[in-house]
Amino acid sequence: MGSLLPIMLLMMAGILVMTSLTGRKERKKHAALMAGLGKKDKVRAAGGIIGTIVELKNDEVLLETDRASNTRIRVARSSISSIIESKSTPASEPKSEEVLQIPEDK
Numbered sequence: 001m002g003s004l005l006p007i008m009l010l011m012m013a014g015i016l017v018m019t020s021l022t023g024r025k026e027r028k029k030h031a032a033l034m035a036g037l038g039k040k041d042k043v044r045a046a047g048g049i050i051g052t053i054v055e056l057k058n059d060e061v062l063l064e065t066d067r068a069s070n071t072r073i074r075v076a077r078s079s080i081s082s083i084i085e086s087k088s089t090p091a092s093e094p095k096s097e098e099v100l101q102i103p104e105d106k
Contacts, residue, residue: 033075039059042085045075051083 017053037043041053043063054072061080065071 033080033083036083036086037077037080038087040082040087043080044082044084046079047082049073049075 033035037053037056039056042050043053043061044050045061049063049065051070051073052066053061054064055062058079061075061077062072063073063075070084
């Protein structure tokens with residue numbers, strides 16, 4: 001029983017380190033997403049709201065969800081979960097949601 005305690009403590013420490021590294025990686029990814037926001041980008045916000053950015057402020061974003069009826073929604077900037085289509089990047093660059101396939105050598 002005495003030798004089981006150090007093993008359990010090492011396992012718990014390993015799990016703690018793994019979860020903190022994963023959280024840090026996600027925060028960096030989200031910070032890069034927030035820095036890359038620009039007007040006319042088509043984005044997805046929390047709750048599945050999809051719209052085009054009309055106005056950017058420090059902590060708010062004004063999204064146009066329907067152009068015909070001029071429907072606009074003001075959401076918190078941190079609620080933006082992904083950029084669907086960016087008008088500021090050239091079409092030749094891969095977007096953050098695209099996965100690049102690397103062929104394997106056989």
